[in-house]
Each structure stands twice: as structure tokens, then as C-alpha cells.
Amino acid sequence: xxxxxxxxxxxxxxxxxxxxxxxxxxxxxxxxxxxxxxxxxxxxxxxxxxxxxxxxxxxxxxxxxxxxxxxxxxxxxxxxxxxxxxxxxxxxxxxxxxxxxxxxxxxxxxxxxxxxxxxxxxxxxxxxxxxxxxxxxxxxxxxxxxxxxxxxxxxxxxxxxxxxxxxxxxxxxxxxxxxxxxxxxxxxxxxxxxxxxxxxxxxxxxxxxxxxxxxxxxxxxxxxxxxxxxxxxxxxxxxxxxxxxxxxxxxxxxxxxxxxxxxxxxxxxxxxxxxxxxxxxxxxxxxxxxxxxxxxxxxxxxxxxxxxxxxxxxxxxxxxxxxxxxxxxxxxxxxxxxxxxxxxxxxxxxxxxxxxxxxxxxxxxxxxxxxxxxxxxxxxxxxxxxxxxxxxxxxxxxxxxxxxxxxxxxxxxxxxxxxxxxxxxxxxxxxxxxxxxxxxx
Numbered sequence: 527x528x529x530x531x532x533x534x535x536x537x538x539x540x541x542x543x544x545x546x547x548x549x550x551x552x553x554x555x556x557x558x559x560x561x562x563x564x565x566x567x568x569x570x571x572x573x574x575x576x577x578x579x580x581x582x583x584x585x586x587x588x589x590x591x592x593x594x595x596x597x598x599x600x601x602x603x604x605x606x607x608x609x610x611x612x613x614x615x616x617x618x619x620x621x622x623x624x625x626x627x628x629x630x631x632x633x634x635x636x637x638x639x640x641x642x643x644x645x646x647x648x649x650x651x652x653x654x655x656x657x658x659x660x661x662x663x664x665x666x667x668x669x670x671x672x673x674x675x676x677x678x679x680x681x682x683x684x685x686x687x688x689x690x691x692x693x694x695x696x697x698x699x700x701x702x703x704x705x706x707x708x709x710x711x712x713x714x715x716x717x718x719x720x721x722x723x724x725x726x727x728x729x730x731x732x733x734x735x736x737x738x739x740x741x742x743x744x745x746x747x748x749x750x751x752x753x754x755x756x757x758x759x760x761x762x763x764x765x766x767x768x769x770x771x772x773x774x775x776x777x778x779x780x781x782x783x784x785x786x787x788x789x790x791x792x793x794x795x796x797x798x799x800x801x802x803x804x805x806x807x808x809x810x811x812x813x814x815x816x817x818x819x820x821x822x823x824x825x826x827x828x829x830x831x832x833x834x835x836x837x838x839x840x841x842x843x844x845x846x847x848x849x850x851x852x853x854x855x856x857x858x859x860x861x862x863x864x865x866x867x868x869x870x871x872x873x874x875x876x877x878x879x880x881x882x883x884x885x886x887x888x889x890x891x892x893x894x895x896x897x898x899x900x901x902x903x904x905x906x907x908x909x910x911x912x913x914x915x916x917x918x919x920x921x922x923x924x925x926x927x928x929x930x931x932x933x934x935x936x937x938x939x940x941x942x943x944x945x946x947x948x949x950x951x952x953x954x955x956x957x958x959x960x961x962x963x964x965x966x967x
Contacts, residue, residue: 534562549577556582560589580606584613591620611639618644622651631660642668646675653682658691677713684721692721712738716745723752747778754786762786777803777811784817793821797830810842812850819853823860831857848876852885859889864898880909 541547541555552575559568572578572586583606590599596617603609603617614637621630634640634648645668652661665671665679676699683692696718715738723731735741735749746769753762766783769775780803787796800818803810810818815838822831835854838844846854851874858867871878871886883905890899906913 534558534564549579553582557585560585563593565589565593580608580610584616587613588616591617594624596620611641615643619647622647627651627655642672649675650678653678656686658682658686673711677717680714681717684717687725689721689725692718712740712742719745720748723748726756728752728756728758743776747782750782754782759786759790777808780808781813781817784814788817788820793827796821812844812847816849819850823853823857828857828861848879851876852882856885864889864893864895880906
């Protein structure tokens with residue numbers, strides 16, 4: 527009753543009006559505290575309770591474990607006069623969820639009673655931490671599987687790039703519920719689909735998508751991402767246009783297409799998709815504007831870049847991240863406005879990161895601004911002393927006849943740093959090098 531009042535304060539008011547709440551009422555109020563993170567109040571109430579049943583103790587263990595106070599949760603657990611499997615699972619879940627996986631596994635081994643929650647908690651945590659072989663051993667020992675445990679294993683294999691294992695396990699699941707095994711659900715299908723899509727197995731991912739009995743937005747987005755990132759942008763767009771409306775088309779789906787066009791150099795199409803998204807009533811997010819600003823910078827829509835940055839804040843109420851400021855700096859620099867780009871760099875509400883300074887350095891190189899280039903190079907070197915990019919860019923910014931300037935730069939560097947310039951210059955001439963935002967065009 528108290529815990530369903532909508533707020534702990536309201537629950538407490540009702541509790542205080544009850545003349546004799548008894549053990550049951552006390553426990554409900556205690557649980558309202560622990561579930562909502564009011565641990566100090568929970569402990570005060572628990573200490574004042576004369577009758578403490580296993581549910582009260584378990585509520586304390588669960589509340590403290592859930593909020594990362596595992597030492598105190600363990601203390602409550604150790605002081606309990608008796609435990610049940612729910613109590614064991616509460617502490618087990620706390621250890622597993624907050625990264626204490628070895629402790630969780632040790633506890634699992636000594637538990638006097640295990641239920642499906644116990645098994646699934648440890649299997650899922652092992653999968654999330656990449657300990658897939660251990661997870662599989664436990665998975666095969668589960669007395670009665672459920673769909674959740676299967677899905678955790680499939681997702682673990684997919685994220686760990688063990689696609690053959692993911693597919694083998696997926697194929698073992700029946701289409702319909704069997705006596706000993708659960709049927710595949712939409713999560714099972716989507717986990718396998720995402721794994722193949724992320725690793726570039728477009729044909730396999732597409733076939734799985736087509737075979738799915740039901741599809742959710744995640745499945746649609748996964749197959750579109752696989753198509754878009756592997757050069758099948760038009761096919762991804764056709765799939766996007768065929769999505770059932772209105773529930774399936776969300777901001778993630780729109781973003782997938784906008785980013786796909788931005789990365790493929792088809793910025794005019796990307797901007798048209800963005801305009802359609804706004805007209806459709808879908809609210810853009812920060813990821814949307816990363817794609818939009820990339821589009822403006824890399825396909826010649828430079829005059830639109832600053833406009834879209836301002837629109838992001840004023841029209842859509844979003845807070846730009848450092849990646850958006852980096853793109854604005856890149857946009858201004860491409861427009862030849864290095865002073866304004868530098869002003870943004872120094873006044874933005876974030877500490878400029880190595881990408882920011884490398885982007886600015888690259889812009890200085892493009893426009894031959896040696897003074898600003900030297901300043902930017904110094905900052906990159908300070909943030910990333912092992913990087914060769916600032917040395918290469920600065921060395922190449924000096925005019926070819928200005929051998930004296932180049933020699934002066936070399937004389938100030940260590941042998942290791944000079945070797946970086948030599949190696950970096952060769953890379954600059956013949957192959958890949960470290961990237962800045964200005965490298966994408």
C-alpha cells in the first residue's frame with residue numbers, strides 16, 4: 527500500500543496515520559525506502575523495528591546492494607538469523623551488477639539453493655564481461671532454460687564476435703515452445719541479426735531479417751546500419767521507406783540514414799532526410815545533429831553548418847557536446863574563418879581534446895597559418911606526447927624552400943620525435959595517417 531503511493535513522502539504520511547502498522551506495514555514502508563534509495567531512513571527504521579522477519583532483512587540486503595553499498599549489504603546478510611534463496615540472489619545480483627564478478631561466482635558456488643534467477647544472473651554477468659566460455663559451461667548446466675538465459679548467451683557471443691557460436695546456439699532454439707527449451711523471441715532474432723550486421727555479414731543479416739516472424743525497431747535499425755555501413759545505402763533507404771508507421775520509425779532509424787548519407791558524401795540527400803524527419807514530427811537528438819553537421823562540412827554546404835549548429839540549440843533545445851563544437855570549428859575553418867574557429871575553441875564549455883586541436887592544426891595547414899599552427903601543434907603534443915600527427919603536419923606546413931625553419935624544428939626535438947616526423951612524412955606521402963575532422967571530405 528505505502529510503496530504504491532507515488533512518492534516516499536506520501537507513503538510516509540499514510541504510514542504515520544496507521545495506529546498499528548504491524549510487521550507487515552513496517553516491512554512495506556521499509557521496502558519503499560530501500561527501493562527508492564532512502565537508505566539512511568531505511569536503516570533508522572530497521573534499527574527501530576522490534577520484529578524483523580526474513581523479508582525485512584532481505585529488503586535491507588537488496589536495497590544496499592542495488593545502490594552499490596555492497597559492504598553494508600554483506601554485513602546485513604551475515605547478521606541474518608536465516609536466509610532464503612531471494613536473500614542470496616539479492617546479494618548475488620549486487621555483486622554481479624556492480625562489477626564484482628569473482629565475488630559473485632564464489633557466492634554462486636556456495637549457495638545452498640539455486641533457482642533460475644541465480645543461474646541467469648551469473649550467466650548474464652559472465653557474458654557482459656566477455657567470459658563466454660565460463661558462461662557457456664554454466665548455461666549448459668541450467669536445469670531448466672528460459673528465453674532470457676538463451677538470449678544472454680547469444681548476445682554475448684555476438685558482441686564477442688563469436689558469430690559461429692551465436693548462430694549455432696540460435697539454431698538450437700525451436701521456433702515454437704518445446705517441453706525442454708524455450709522458443710526464439712524477437713530478442714533472440716535481433717541479437718543474432720545485430721552480431722552479423724556489426725561484423726559486416728550483410729547477406730546473412732538481411733536473410734535473418736527477412737525470416738523474422740516479428741520485427742521491432744532495433745531489428746530494422748540493425749539491418750539498415752549493416753547495409754549503410756557496407757556500401758548498400760540505397761537499399762538501406764528503400765528499407766527505411768518501407769518501415770511500417772508510425773511506431774517503427776524512431777529517431778534511431780532516421781539517424782541511421784542521415785549518417786549513412788553524410789559518410790557517403792551524399793549530403794544533399796542527408797539534408798533532405800533531416801528536413802523530412804522534422805516535418806514528420808520526430809524530434810532530432812544530438813546524434814542527429816552530429817550527422818547533419820558532418821553533412822554540411824563534407825559536401826560543401828559550409829554556409830549551412832553554423833546555421834544548423836544554432837538551430838540545434840535555439841530551435842530544438844539541445845545541448846551541444848564537444849563533438850558538435852569540433853564540427854563547428856571544422857566548418858568555420860573550412861570557410862576560411864580561422865579567427866572565429868579559434869574563438870570557439872577557446873570559449874566552448876568543454877576542454878579542447880586532441881581531436882579539437884588536431885582538427886584546428888589541419889585547418890591552419892590548409893590556410894598556411896604558421897603562427898596558429900605552431901600553437902595548435904604544441905597543444906596536441908602536450909595532450910598526446912606519443913602522437914606523430916602534430917610533428918608531421920607542422921613539418922609539412924613549412925614552405926619547401928624554408929629549410930632553415932624545418933631544421934630549427936628538428937633541432938628542438940628528441941631523436942624519437944624526429945623519427946616520428948620521418949615516419950609520419952612517409953605515411954603522409956604514401957598511405958594512411960592519423961585523422962582529424964578535416965581529413966574527411
